[in-house]
Amino acid sequence: MSTGKINVSVENIFPLIKKFLYSDHEIFLRELISNATDATLKLKHLTNIGEASVEYGNPVIEVKADKDKQTLHIIDQGIGMTKEEVEKYINEVAFSGAEEFLEKYKDSAKDSGIIGHFGLGFYSAFMVANKVEIITKSYKDEPAAHWTCEGTTDFTLEDSNKTERGSEIILHINDDEKEFLEENKIAELLTKYNKFMPVPIKFGTKEKELPKAEDAPEDEEAKKVTVDNIINNPEPAWTKQPTELEDEDYNSFYRELYPMQFEEPLFHIHLNVDYPFNLTGILYFPKLSNDMAMQKDKIQLYQNQVFVTDNVEGIVPEFLTMLKGVIDSPDIPLNVSRSYLQADGAVKKISSYITRKVADKLKSLFNNSREDFEKKWNDIKVVIEYGMLTEDKFFERAQKFTLYPTVDGDYFTYEELEEKIKDNQTDKDGKMVILYASNKDEQHSYISAAKDKGYQVILLDTPIVPHLIQKLESSKENISFVRVDSDHVDNLIKKDEDKTSKLSEEEQTQLKTDFEKVVPKEKYTVQLEAMDSNAAPLIITQPEFMRRMKEMQQSGGGGMFGMGNMPEMYNLVVNTNNELISSLVGKEEAEQERIIKQSLDLARLSQNLLKGEELTNFVKRSFEMIK
Numbered sequence: 001m002s003t004g005k006i007n008v009s010v011e012n013i014f015p016l017i018k019k020f021l022y023s024d025h026e027i028f029l030r031e032l033i034s035n036a037t038d039a040t041l042k043l044k045h046l047t048n049i050g051e052a053s054v055e056y057g058n059p060v061i062e063v064k065a066d067k068d069k070q071t072l073h074i075i076d077q078g079i080g081m082t083k084e085e086v087e088k089y090i091n092e093v094a095f096s097g098a099e100e101f102l103e104k105y106k107d108s109a110k111d112s113g114i115i116g117h118f119g120l121g122f123y124s125a126f127m128v129a130n131k132v133e134i135i136t137k138s139y140k141d142e143p144a145a146h147w148t149c150e151g152t153t154d155f156t157l158e159d160s161n162k163t164e165r166g167s168e169i170i171l172h173i174n175d176d177e178k179e180f181l182e183e184n185k186i187a188e189l190l191t192k193y194n195k196f197m198p199v200p201i202k203f204g205t206k207e208k209e210l211p212k213a214e215d216a217p218e219d220e221e222a223k224k225v226t227v228d229n230i231i232n233n234p235e236p237a238w239t240k241q242p243t244e245l246e247d248e249d250y251n252s253f254y255r256e257l258y259p260m261q262f263e264e265p266l267f268h269i270h271l272n273v274d275y276p277f278n279l280t281g282i283l284y285f286p287k288l289s290n291d292m293a294m295q296k297d298k299i300q301l302y303q304n305q306v307f308v309t310d311n312v313e314g315i316v317p318e319f320l321t322m323l324k325g326v327i328d329s330p331d332i333p334l335n336v337s338r339s340y341l342q343a344d345g346a347v348k349k350i351s352s353y354i355t356r357k358v359a360d361k362l363k364s365l366f367n368n369s370r371e372d373f374e375k376k377w378n379d380i381k382v383v384i385e386y387g388m389l390t391e392d393k394f395f396e397r398a399q400k401f402t403l404y405p406t407v408d409g410d411y412f413t414y415e416e417l418e419e420k421i422k423d424n425q426t427d428k429d430g431k432m433v434i435l436y437a438s439n440k441d442e443q444h445s446y447i448s449a450a451k452d453k454g455y456q457v458i459l460l461d462t463p464i465v466p467h468l469i470q471k472l473e474s475s476k477e478n479i480s481f482v483r484v485d486s487d488h489v490d491n492l493i494k495k496d497e498d499k500t501s502k503l504s505e506e507e508q509t510q511l512k513t514d515f516e517k518v519v520p521k522e523k524y525t526v527q528l529e530a531m532d533s534n535a536a537p538l539i540i541t542q543p544e545f546m547r548r549m550k551e552m553q554q555s556g557g558g559g560m561f562g563m564g565n566m567p568e569m570y571n572l573v574v575n576t577n578n579e580l581i582s583s584l585v586g587k588e589e590a591e592q593e594r595i596i597k598q599s600l601d602l603a604r605l606s607q608n609l610l611k612g613e614e615l616t617n618f619v620k621r622s623f624e625m626i627k
């Protein structure tokens with residue numbers, strides 16, 4: 001037997017870094033600008049603590065392309081590197097100078113905003129360049145250095161005559177990556193990744209109009225000057241304290257984040273925590289429609305003001321991915337390429353912190369300005385209901401501010417609703433029945449029948465309602481939700497009052513057989529009921545349980561297996577006390593059939609169930625009748 005050490009040499013690792021570490025070539029620019037930013041912030045820190053006796057000034061990072069020479073330049077005025085430092089930080093792949101800096105200045109530098117971590121980002125330059133140069137001059141009084149490498153393990157390192165402090169990285173762009181020399185492409189990348197980085201980034205120049213003199217004539221052209229084109233806002237709203245900001249500042253930051261979005265957000269939540277993890281951000285509640293999928297993935301994740309991704313799955317609980325805004329946390333563990341989240345305990349804590357902050361904000365909005373909250377309810381309910389369904393903690397917290405609007409536009413909390421309905425809407429078995437409608441127009445006749453009985457009907461119209469009420473029923477004692485059209489009104493809340501039928505037992509049995517002869521069996525179950533004589537002769541209902549299970553299956557998850565595909569079945573409630581119905585008794589068969597068919601179509605019409613050819617025939621027949 002023999003043992004040994006597998007020899008992993010740099011030659012083997014280098015092509016791996018170039019090809020596979022970063023799946024997305026474009027991120028090289030983000031990495032190099034992050035390094036330039038780190039170099040600038042390090043110098044700032046050292047001057048702050050008196051370790052560097054140089055003028056910090058107003059440093060800018062410059063990006064420029066030279067199409068003729070096929071080069072891209074990233075120039076900073078930061079800390080720079082001595083020759084020895086280049087040897088150490090650049091030649092030793094995966095030795096991170098950023099980590100070393102943070103370790104060395106542990107106590108004072110933890111909030112300095114240093115981005116680097118892995119010691120690999122620089123090499124992403126070789127994904128787009130066949131040759132990379134670094135010309136760098138340290139803030140220390142030492143000669144400048146010039147490093148050149150052509151994407152192999154060979155490099156050259158010599159003195160340079162650079163005199164200004166800082167580094168210039170020169171990328172000799174590959175022929176097949178030439179798009180990265182295009183002004184539009186560079187501008188697009190800078191806007192995507194660097195829009196809020198903490199050091200000003202210059203890309204070219206622009207014309208700026210000077211203000212006119214006060215007494216200048218109307219038609220005088222404003223004078224223009226050429227100024228640096230700074231592409232970023234180094235102090236985005238989320239880096240400030242909530243006390244420094246007014247509502248208007250939050251709204252204008254929203255416009256900065258989503259320039260194509262013309263609607264103002266409903267409200268914002270400023271996140272700001274530094275223990276047990278560090279996280280800042282601003283979340284906005286936009287106006288939401290019921291279509292949840294359309295509105296996801298608008299929250300942007302940053303790390304020390306560097307854009308990472310707009311997929312915040314895991315960090316933000318699923319129901320809040322419909323919000324907009326930014327989250328910035330150096331504590332979110334990402335893999336080397338900063339594009340994938342590594343799920344762990346810290347992430348769970350962050351997610352529950354965000355959930356709690358959102359619930360707190362909603363509660364304070366509700367407490368402080370209920371009227372305003374009610375106005376916004378329609379636009380935010382889908383998030384809240386979805387949150388209640390998917391996050392138990394949020395479900396508990398939401399009890400305090402979730403609203404149940406009635407079809408008449410009153411808004412009740414659960415407690416208020418309970419108080420309002422418990423006397424009149426408790427059935428003979430002591431169960432409190434909450435009546436709801438999902439569509440005010442389609443269920444109009446059922447709603448008015450229920451209201452005539454003095455019942456409150458609430459409006460629940462989001463697609464997840466079947467799931468949500470299932471959860472509410474199981475979390476509260478002895479209640480049930482019943483949709484107004486799931487039975488005739490006397491049966492919605494069963495009380496101990498027997499109505500007597502005007503028809504005898506034999507007449508009722510005969511009538512039932514007559515109906516069953518005409519009405520299609522596979523669709524309707526005929527059910528005779530002695531109701532108020534003023535109530536409609538025929539009512540079509542669909543039992544709550546059946547419909548809910550079907551809906552739950554159709555909207556995904558829950559329900560009972562296979563029920564989603566079951567054919568639609570309805571009850572046909574025949575009101576034996578209605579005059580039209582009682583007059584059917586003893587009529588000749590053809591006449592009976594004519595009346596039953598026409599009444600059934602009328603009942604279907606009122607339930608929006610009469611369609612296509614059947615509707616055409618019905619209209620034709622009705623015209624004939626009134627001739």
Ligand SMILES: Nc1ncnc2c1ncn2[C@@H]1O[C@H](COP(=O)(O)OP(=O)(O)OP(=O)(O)O)[C@@H](O)[C@H]1O
Binds near residue numbers: 035089123
């Ligand atoms: N523009 C620069 N000015 C000064 N030093 C730099 C510059 N660019 C890189 N360095 C030095 O080289 C080191 C390695 O850079 P690299 O981007 O590979 O890793 P990192 O920034 O430390 O970590 P990460 O892989 O997370 O980006 C840096 O830590 C820094 O010390």
